Amino acid sequence: MRVLIVEDEMELADTVALGLRREGMAVDVAYDGVSGEEHLEANAYDVLVLDRDLPGVSGDEICKSLASGGSPVRILILTASTGIEEKVAGLGLGADDYLGKPFAFIELVARIRALARRLEARVGPKLIVDDVTLDPATHQVHRAGRPIDLTRKEFAVLEYLLLASGSVVSSEELLEHVWDDSADPFSGVVRVVMSRLRQKLGPPSVIQTLSGVGYRIADDR
Amino acid sequence: MRVLIVEDEMELADTVALGLRREGMAVDVAYDGVSGEEHLEANAYDVLVLDRDLPGVSGDEICKSLASGGSPVRILILTASTGIEEKVAGLGLGADDYLGKPFAFIELVARIRALARRLEARVGPKLIVDDVTLDPATHQVHRAGRPIDLTRKEFAVLEYLLLASGSVVSSEELLEHVWDDSADPFSGVVRVVMSRLRQKLGPPSVIQTLSGVGYRIADDR
DNA sequence: ATCGCTTGTTGCAGGGATGTTACAAGGCCC
DNA sequence: GGGCCTTGTAACATCCCTGCAACAAGCGAT
Incomplete structure (x- = not known):
């Protein structure tokens, strides 16, 4: 499973990346929006973990452009604001899930796994x-x-x-x-x-x- | 979402069924273990809400036979005994969750939802x-x-x-x-x-x- | 090349499957 | 108990799947 983390808090980004790699995922990290978009163009990721509050290109913009572009990437938004209206707004942008900081690492892993699973169509014996x-x-x-x-x-x-x-x-x-x-x-x-x-x-x-x-x-x- | 309630206290069973229906679930009720097993054979349920203390065929037996039979049904056990050791024993039987009476209805709904979510590989709020x-x-x-x-x-x-x-x-x-x-x-x-x-x-x-x-x-x- | 047979294509009609609407029964809230 | 909403039934309208038939095209043999 290929995951991209776009998060400007480097320490947090690295910690999460390390943890996900330990879970067996292939993880790339981008510390700002521009770099994030470059990564997204260059590689086919399954899941994108996206900080909403980014310097430069905001998470919202990335989210919107991906959704309108019909990208198959599943998006999980991270954010400091946990209000319900924030949540709804984020999902309206085309995100697939939403997680407020601070979060339990286990929960993040579970949600990423679930998103990736959803990506695979319901398959039977073919x-x-x-x-x-x-x-x-x-x-x-x-x-x-x-x-x-x-x-x-x-x-x-x-x-x-x-x-x-x-x-x-x-x-x-x-x-x-x-x-x-x-x-x-x-x-x-x-x-x-x-x-x-x-x-x-x-x-x-x-x-x-x-x-x-x-x-x-x-x-x- | 299809739910079966197996519970011999008829009043409790009916109350729960009513509430769950109000939540939009399709609910069947069985008042004893034998009837419960018949229902389980006849229909494809997503979640089974099972009283552990049943007359006739006990909840434990149903639980065991389902688990050994490889059934995909998620089991939530209800019981009057709330001790931790009881809980562990229940989960050991193949149950997926455990709720002691008395319980808050909201909690029951939340747990059923959580079980179904696991079953359907669904994540996130939307x-x-x-x-x-x-x-x-x-x-x-x-x-x-x-x-x-x-x-x-x-x-x-x-x-x-x-x-x-x-x-x-x-x-x-x-x-x-x-x-x-x-x-x-x-x-x-x-x-x-x-x-x-x-x-x-x-x-x-x-x-x-x-x-x-x-x-x-x-x-x- | 021509004939005879087999196979491919297309239009059409019957009938089953699906869509729509009106209405009635039942539940729920006040 | 009354009014509103939800849900299911029934009747009717519509769609489209299916099979038939007629014709065209392919193939092999003489």
Whole structure:
């Protein structure tokens, strides 16, 4: 886990950094806002521990620009002022959590951990082939990191193909396992779903056709 | 958040249940250990509030069997005996927290919240996605800085969606976690609440529907 | 190259799933 | 007890998923 601390009280910053490193985190420190922004541009941090009262570029500004820029960094604001209205204001700026000084070190660690955990999406056991991932639990499919919305049938077909892990699946087999009894073996439903699936997944093609045999997931390349 | 109370003092159980419902939780009650175990088997609870001194199946036994069964339920034990050694013993059984009677209701709520938070890897006072912020502590929701008035159910549904952090949540899952036993799985309550939520949140739409699959928070950007 | 078969694509209609609204029951506060 | 708010039910409207059918395109064999 990569953490950046932006805090002008050097002693406090160093102490916290030391403690976090002891917890196994990779920690960088910046003692002012400008330096902080440089670090943020240069590296991909998971969590930013940000003092609100900074000389130069204020914590608020950093916070706002990160939030408006769509940065995935989770922000934890540190501040001397513990008033509730301060708290609300800070969160309104796009921060994810708020901690008033003085704080217990354990609490800081716990909150950083929790923020990092929140960063990871809820993950189940996934099916992954190439750049395609399919999560049966949350019904989500990604291609090269981009989410793809599939209908139930499309999802079921893709799942079956992925489970076959590269071996060839015939139309009859798909009808047997993905459709119910009422499916007409003579209709071209499978062809239709395949077409729609391929359109949604986009190029390069993931599903190969073996004429006269069936379909399979392309696992070479 | 789904809570089960197992407590043989019916008056106390009902009072607590009422109070927790007022806090927006979905609460079921069992007045003895056997009934409690049945409930635990039938539903997916987030937190179990368990009286240690039960007739029939004791709280200790329930606690032990849950812990050994690897259940994800968080257990808060209630008891008349407040001695420290009792406390330690209770925690040794696999409980997550311990509260001696009599207790302040506020404290119970706070501890239940804390347990659920641990369970859901949630931290800090707010959940934030895009320009929507939700504060579990104060029951406040803001959209683009403007406060939005939600009912308990609406709040609970939105909270659940936000906690899923972009994952698809089915109606069944919502019924399971946000409503209690009395909910009719066949009714369209979820649809109605969604409609009211979307109206109150206003455009641009925050909640997406995947037909045949479920709902999710829009996490574009 | 042509024929025959298999596969891909697209428009369309039926039906199930979802959205919306009005209304009633119940709880809560005064 | 009265009035307000919340919650769930029911009815209706709307959306879109699904499968069918018709046609286009690909492939292999002669």
